[in-house]
Amino acid sequence: xxxxxxxxxxxTAGGADAAPFVRIEGITKRFGAIVAVxxxxxxxxxxxxxxxxxxxxxxxxxxxxxLAGFEQPSEGRILIDGQDMTGVPAYERPVNMMxxxxxLFPHMSVSDNVAxxxxxxxxxxxxxxxxxxxxxxxxxxxxxxxxxxHQLSGGQRQRVALARALVKQPKLxxxxxxxxxxxxxxxxxxQFELMKIQAQLGTTFIVVTHDQDEAMTLASRMGVMRDGRLxxxxxxxxxxxxxxxxxxxxxxxxxxxxxxVLIEDEPGHARMRCEEAGCVIHVGHGVTGTLGxxxxxxxxxxxxxxxxxxxxxxxxxxxxxxxEVAYLGNLSVYQVRLDTGRLIHVTLPNLDRHEGxxxxxxxxxxxxxxxxxxxVLPA
Amino acid sequence: MLRTGRFVSIMAVAGLLFxxxxxxxxxxLSFNASRLVSVWGGFSLKWYGELFANDQLLGxxxxxxxxxxxxxxxxxxxxxxxxxxxxxxxxxxxxAMMAGMVTAPLVMPEVITGLSLLxxxxxxxxxxxxxxxxxxxxxxxxxxxxxMAYVTIIVQSRLAQMDGVLxxxxxxxxxxxxxxxxxxxxxxxxxxLVSGWxxxxxxxxxxxxxxxxxxxxxxxxxxxxxxxxxxLGVSPDVNALATLLIxxxxxCVFIYxxxxxxxxxxRDA
Numbered sequence: 001x002x003x004x005x006x007x008x009x010x011x012t013a014g015g016a017d018a019a020p021f022v023r024i025e026g027i028t029k030r031f032g033a034i035v036a037v038x039x040x041x042x043x044x045x046x047x048x049x050x051x052x053x054x055x056x057x058x059x060x061x062x063x064x065x066x067l068a069g070f071e072q073p074s075e076g077r078i079l080i081d082g083q084d085m086t087g088v089p090a091y092e093r094p095v096n097m098m099x100x101x102x103x104l105f106p107h108m109s110v111s112d113n114v115a116x117x118x119x120x121x122x123x124x125x126x127x128x129x130x131x132x133x134x135x136x137x138x139x140x141x142x143x144x145x146x147x148x149x150h151q152l153s154g155g156q157r158q159r160v161a162l163a164r165a166l167v168k169q170p171k172l173x174x175x176x177x178x179x180x181x182x183x184x185x186x187x188x189x190x191q192f193e194l195m196k197i198q199a200q201l202g203t204t205f206i207v208v209t210h211d212q213d214e215a216m217t218l219a220s221r222m223g224v225m226r227d228g229r230l231x232x233x234x235x236x237x238x239x240x241x242x243x244x245x246x247x248x249x250x251x252x253x254x255x256x257x258x259x260x261v262l263i264e265d266e267p268g269h270a271r272m273r274c275e276e277a278g279c280v281i282h283v284g285h286g287v288t289g290t291l292g293x294x295x296x297x298x299x300x301x302x303x304x305x306x307x308x309x310x311x312x313x314x315x316x317x318x319x320x321x322x323x324e325v326a327y328l329g330n331l332s333v334y335q336v337r338l339d340t341g342r343l344i345h346v347t348l349p350n351l352d353r354h355e356g357x358x359x360x361x362x363x364x365x366x367x368x369x370x371x372x373x374x375x376v377l378p379a
Numbered sequence: 380m381l382r383t384g385r386f387v388s389i390m391a392v393a394g395l396l397f398x399x400x401x402x403x404x405x406x407x408l409s410f411n412a413s414r415l416v417s418v419w420g421g422f423s424l425k426w427y428g429e430l431f432a433n434d435q436l437l438g439x440x441x442x443x444x445x446x447x448x449x450x451x452x453x454x455x456x457x458x459x460x461x462x463x464x465x466x467x468x469x470x471x472x473x474x475a476m477m478a479g480m481v482t483a484p485l486v487m488p489e490v491i492t493g494l495s496l497l498x499x500x501x502x503x504x505x506x507x508x509x510x511x512x513x514x515x516x517x518x519x520x521x522x523x524x525x526x527m528a529y530v531t532i533i534v535q536s537r538l539a540q541m542d543g544v545l546x547x548x549x550x551x552x553x554x555x556x557x558x559x560x561x562x563x564x565x566x567x568x569x570x571x572l573v574s575g576w577x578x579x580x581x582x583x584x585x586x587x588x589x590x591x592x593x594x595x596x597x598x599x600x601x602x603x604x605x606x607x608x609x610x611l612g613v614s615p616d617v618n619a620l621a622t623l624l625i626x627x628x629x630x631c632v633f634i635y636x637x638x639x640x641x642x643x644x645x646r647d648a
Binding site: 068069070089090091092095096097099101103104105106107116117120121164168 | 542544545547548549550551552553554555556558562563566567
């Protein structure tokens with residue numbers, strides 16, 4: 001799907017020769033006439049922390065439920081550690097899941113909740129006690145073992161749910177919006193804790209989330225889903241800097257999108273005339289297209305520079321007026337009304353503590369960027 | 380504001396009096412030494428003595444308790460299964476029809492239920508030889524059929540509130556579906572099952588119409604005996620029995636609400 005961009009790196013984590021730990025082969029799930037998941041192929045390596053990112057209704061949760069065994073695929077199959085999971089019920093899969101609502105058993109204490117899976121697995125009593133205690137210590141809930149779930153805060157419940165899902169030492173842990181119910185501050189702390197635990201145990205994690213920041217922070221690799229299809233798979237940086245299409249570009253981070261007409265196309269660079277931007281845009285990579293063709297361009301707000309005076313360059317520069325400014329502390333977001341009428345977003349870091357916003361509303365500015373800043377999107 | 384407050388409290392008192400004066404009157408009359416309902420002949424416990432000497436009344440009461448307990452238990456099992464199927468099995472073929480038919484006895488006139496069950500039992504006896512005649516067994520079956528609707532509805536609404544994800548979580552942790560049901564669903568359903576059982580017990584205990592159709596000789600339930608006695612004139616030992624029953628029910632309600640209140644306080648603490 002990315003044939004148009006030669007420079008895009010191929011995102012693989014475990015090396016191409018390693019056999020995938022989880023292999024999803026041509027999975028389709030239909031609910032009546034609705035296709036929730038549409039022919040997805042995906043390999044996930046051992047010990048990866050893979051994030052499935054998508055809006056609501058993108059099919060990410062359905063895919064997760066098929067991995068857990070709660071839904072049967074209409075077509076295709078799933079292999080976990082080389083073993084075909086077709087027809088294997090949820091209770092026999094080497095997979096555990098952390099539910100979005102945590103699904104803690106309200107009539108059991110914290111330690112009984114965590115011990116439940118081990119009891120079902122016929123683990124000896126003494127070992128259960130030890131493993132439950134160890135696991136509760138790891139998630140820092142050792143002091144709450146006798147509490148009931150309703151006596152815990154949201155963050156504490158989240159830890160118990162994690163402990164319960166991990167205590168059976170599953171080969172694969174599925175996490176459905178693991179941090180969705182936590183407030184922002186707690187979520188950021190918990191993200192790093194989750195990553196630490198994952199690195200410590202080496203368990204393969206598949207996380208479903210709609211929050212792109214969460215996915216970017218957690219994932220070693222991520223996949224973006226839309227309308228039941230996997231649009232793009234890659235590392236956080238691949239997806240941010242080399243989005244496969246306009247949807248991914250807009251879904252992950254903020255972006256300014258332009259349409260341009262290809263006027264020059266060489267292996268090392270390409271030029272587009274862009275009416276919206278009011279200038280010729282020069283990109284430092286080749287585009288496999290025909291001259292005169294309309295292409296989509298994406299420029300991230302932080303990759304655009306602002307200046308009061310016209311920079312000494314003929315391309316990738318366009319004049320405008322500051323329309324709106326938002327001071328966010330670490331950076332400021334400027335809305336610039338280009339002379340062509342188009343509104344674009346530019347973010348600049350606030351480097352000087354005394355200065356505040358460098359540009360004020362109504363200032364005339366020149367927006368400029370380098371050849372490595374803009375990216376041409378295949379679709 | 381004050382006026383509304385006063386109006387509301389007057390209406391509340393009037394309503395409570397309307398509900399409870401007949402019961403209080405009956406309880407008072409059970410201690411009446413006179414045989415005549417309208418004449419107060421002084422305080423006496425003699426009707427209680429007569430009650431405990433009346434084998435017919437006591438036997439009927441005991442039969443009613445047994446019938447109510449067995450049919451309530453049967454009802455809870457069947458109603459739970461029906462409620463579970465209706466909430467957790469998704470849109471299977473015939474679901475709408477099943478939902479309608481399970482709840483139909485709620486609106487069916489009792490006379491018709493009783494008559495149709497009687498016809499069924501007679502036909503069954505002709506064809507398969509069971510149940511033999513009309514007996515406590517037929518009353519139990521009849522009561523279970525019409526009480527099941529209530530329990531199904533109670534279980535269904537409780538399950539609908541409960542998240543199916545808990546059962547999935549149990550299965551995810553290695554419990555087979557039946558095990559997940561026993562470990563997770565059943566404990567959470569327990570309050571609904573208890574109230575369903577009590578409701579079925581009560582419905583069975585005070586059913587007169589259906590029992591009259593399907594009972595046989597020697598298997599008269601308490602409501603049937605009382606009803607036939609009252610036709611010959613109100614007898615004060617029935618008042619005594621009713622007073623004892625009310626005392627028992629009142630004690631149960633009191634203990635239950637005390638326990639619920641204590642649990643709520645513990646939860647808050």
